[in-house]
Amino acid sequence: MDKLLRLLSDNSTYSTSELSMLLGESEQAIKERIDAYEKQGVIKGYRAVINWEKVADSGVTAYIELKVTPTKDKGFDEIAERVMAFEEVSSVSLMAGTYDLGLTVKGDTIQDVSSFVSRKLSTLEGVLSTATHFFLKRYKYDGTVLTDTAVDERCMQF
Amino acid sequence: MDYSKYLNKTIQSVKPSGIRRFFDIVNEMDDVISLSIGEPDFRTPWHVRKAGIDSLENGKTWYTPNRGFKKLCQEISGFVNRKYNLDYNPDTEILVTVGGSEALDIAIRCMVNPGEEVLVHQPSFVCYEPLTKMCGAQAVVMNTKAENDFRLKPEELEAAITEKSKLLILSYPNNPTGAIMTKDDLQVLSEVIIKHDLLVISDEIYSELTYKDKHVSIASLPGMRERTVVINGFSKAFAMTGWRLGYAMGPKEIIAMMTKLHQYCIMSAPTVAQYAAIEALKNGDKDIEHMRSEYDMRRRLVVGTFNAMGLETFEPLGAFYCFPCIKSTGLTSEEFCTKLLHSKHVAIVPGDAFGECGEGFVRVSYSYSINHLTEALGRIKEFLEEL
Ligand SMILES: Cc1ncc(COP(=O)(O)O)c(C=O)c1O
Numbered sequence: 001m002d003k004l005l006r007l008l009s010d011n012s013t014y015s016t017s018e019l020s021m022l023l024g025e026s027e028q029a030i031k032e033r034i035d036a037y038e039k040q041g042v043i044k045g046y047r048a049v050i051n052w053e054k055v056a057d058s059g060v061t062a063y064i065e066l067k068v069t070p071t072k073d074k075g076f077d078e079i080a081e082r083v084m085a086f087e088e089v090s091s092v093s094l095m096a097g098t099y100d101l102g103l104t105v106k107g108d109t110i111q112d113v114s115s116f117v118s119r120k121l122s123t124l125e126g127v128l129s130t131a132t133h134f135f136l137k138r139y140k141y142d143g144t145v146l147t148d149t150a151v152d153e154r155c156m157q158f
Numbered sequence: 159m160d161y162s163k164y165l166n167k168t169i170q171s172v173k174p175s176g177i178r179r180f181f182d183i184v185n186e187m188d189d190v191i192s193l194s195i196g197e198p199d200f201r202t203p204w205h206v207r208k209a210g211i212d213s214l215e216n217g218k219t220w221y222t223p224n225r226g227f228k229k230l231c232q233e234i235s236g237f238v239n240r241k242y243n244l245d246y247n248p249d250t251e252i253l254v255t256v257g258g259s260e261a262l263d264i265a266i267r268c269m270v271n272p273g274e275e276v277l278v279h280q281p282s283f284v285c286y287e288p289l290t291k292m293c294g295a296q297a298v299v300m301n302t303k304a305e306n307d308f309r310l311k312p313e314e315l316e317a318a319i320t321e322k323s324k325l326l327i328l329s330y331p332n333n334p335t336g337a338i339m340t341k342d343d344l345q346v347l348s349e350v351i352i353k354h355d356l357l358v359i360s361d362e363i364y365s366e367l368t369y370k371d372k373h374v375s376i377a378s379l380p381g382m383r384e385r386t387v388v389i390n391g392f393s394k395a396f397a398m399t400g401w402r403l404g405y406a407m408g409p410k411e412i413i414a415m416m417t418k419l420h421q422y423c424i425m426s427a428p429t430v431a432q433y434a435a436i437e438a439l440k441n442g443d444k445d446i447e448h449m450r451s452e453y454d455m456r457r458r459l460v461v462g463t464f465n466a467m468g469l470e471t472f473e474p475l476g477a478f479y480c481f482p483c484i485k486s487t488g489l490t491s492e493e494f495c496t497k498l499l500h501s502k503h504v505a506i507v508p509g510d511a512f513g514e515c516g517e518g519f520v521r522v523s524y525s526y527s528i529n530h531l532t533e534a535l536g537r538i539k540e541f542l543e544e545l
Contacts, residue, residue: 024458
C-alpha cells in the first residue's frame with residue numbers, strides 16, 4: 001500500500017514538507033500525488049478524530065445488523081442506497097456472514113434510535129429483520145486508542 | 159565504615175557515567191518529551207512473544223546448555239550466513255549471552271591482560287572504556303570526525319597503535335552517530351589490523367538497521383575471521399531489549415574461553431528468551447523489514463528537520479540516532495541539553511556522554527512515533543528561535 005495514504009490516514013495535518021521528508025520525495029511530487037488521489041476520489045476528505053466519550057451531549061450510537069432480500073437486478077445495492085439516504089445512518093457496509101448490511105446509526109437518545117429503527121428502518125420494503133446493539137464505551141476507534149494514552153515505560157539507558 | 163578501604167580498587171577507579179546527573183533531572187520532571195531513549199519503541203513482534211509464552215505454558219523453565227540451545231545456535235549460524243555471509247559452526251563457534259552487553263564484557267576479559275592497550279573509537283557506546291579498565295588494561299581513544307562521517311580511518315588507527323596495543327573495538331553501525339562503515343572502509347582498516355596483528359571485537363548490534371547498503375561484517379573480509387569476535391543480539395533487530403539476549407561468534411578457541419567464563423558467572427542465558435529468539439530468527443524477517451522502513455521514514459524527517467533548522471546533521475545510515483552539530487549556537491552540549499530540557503521540556507543526550515570528542519553534538523534518538531517526533535522537533539525549533 002502507498003505509504004502516503006497510510007501517513008495521511010494516521011494524521012491528515014502533515015504538511016507537504018513533512019511528507020516530503022518522511023517519504024523522500026519532492027514537495028512537488030507529494031502535492032501532485034495528493035491532488036490525483038483527491039480527483040480519483042481515493043482521498044474523500046480530511047477530518048479530526050474526536051473522542052466523543054469526552055464530549056457532553058454527544059448522543060448515542062448503535063450498530064445495527066440488517067437482514068434483507070436482495071433485488072433481482074441490483075442485488076444489495078438498491079436497498080443499501082435507500083438505507084444510506086437516511087441522515088441518521090452514518091455508515092453502511094455489506095457483510096459476509098449471518099446478516100447482510102451492517103449500519104451505524106446516531107441519535108440524541110436511545111429512544112430516537114429505537115424509533116428510527118422501528119418506524120423507518122424495519123418498515124422498508126425488503127428488510128427482513130434488524131438487531132440493534134448500542135455502543136456503551138469506545139476504547140479504540142479506527143486505529144486510535146481513546147482511553148488515556150499509555151506512558152512511555154522505557155528507561156533512560158544508552 | 160570507610161568502604162573505599164574495603165572495596166575493589168580497580169572498580170573504584172572507574173568513574174560513574176556523568177550523564178546520570180542529567181538523567182536524574184529528566185526523571186524528576188513530568189511532561190518531559192524525550193528523544194533520549196536508546197531502544198526500539200516497537201514491542202517485540204507478537205509471534206515472538208507467543209513463542210516465549212508457549213514455552214512457559216509448557217513448563218520449559220530449566221537452564222539451557224551453557225552455550226545456549228543447539229537449535230538457537232543453528233538458527234543464529236544460518237541467519238548470519240544468510241545476512242552477512244559469515245560462516246560459524248553452531249557447535250563450537252557461537253555463544254548465546256545475556257545481551258550483547260555480557261558478550262562484550264566477557265570478550266574483553268578473555269582477550270586482554272593488565273597493562274595492554276585497547277583501541278576504542280569515539281563517539282561510541284559507553285561501556286567499552288570502563289570494561290577495559292576493569293580488566294586493568296588501558297583504553298586508547300581514537301576520535302572519529304564529522305568530516306569523515308564518523309568513520310574510523312586507517313591513519314587514525316595507525317596513529318593510535320603502540321607495542322602495547324592488543325585489541326580494537328569496532329562499533330558500527332554506530333551509537334550515537336548513526337555512522338556505518340562500508341566494505342571499502344573496512345577493507346583498508348583490516349590491512350592495518352593485520353599488519354599490527356591486532357584482535358578485534360566488532361559490536362554489530364545494529365547490523366539489521368541500515369538504510370542504504372546492507373551491513374558488512376569485518377569478519378567476512380580476508381584474514382579477519384581468525385582475529386575477530388563478532389557481537390550481535392536480539393535487542394535492536396527484533397525489539398527485544400528486555401529479554402536480555404545476545405551472542406558472540408568467533409574462532410572456537412576464543413569462544414571456548416568465553417564459554418568457560420560465561421559458565422562460571424552466568425551459567426546460561428534466559429531460557430524463555432531463547433525460545434522466543436528461535437522464533438524470531440526463523441520467522442522474523444518481515445518484522446525487521448517493517449521496523450526498518452518505519453525508522454527510515456523517521457530518520458529522513460528528523461535529519462531533514464534539523465538541517466532545515468540550521469543545525470548541521472550528517473546523514474546517519476544506520477542505527478536509530480542522529481547526531482546534530484550544535485556548535486553554531488555557541489553553547490556546549492551539556493548547556494544546550496540542559497537549557498532545552500528546562501525551557502521546552504525536551505530531553506536529548508549531550509554528545510560528550512559518548513566521549514570527549516562528542517562535545518559540540520547532541521544525540522537524538524528517532525525511536526519514537528512520528529507524532530511524538532514532530533512535537534519534539536517543533537519545540538526544539540522554538541528553542542532555537544528564542545536563543
Ligand atoms: C552499540 C551498542 N552495543 C551494545 C548494546 C547492548 O545491547 P544489549 O545488551 O541489549 O544486547 C547497545 C545498547 O544500547 C549498544 O548501543
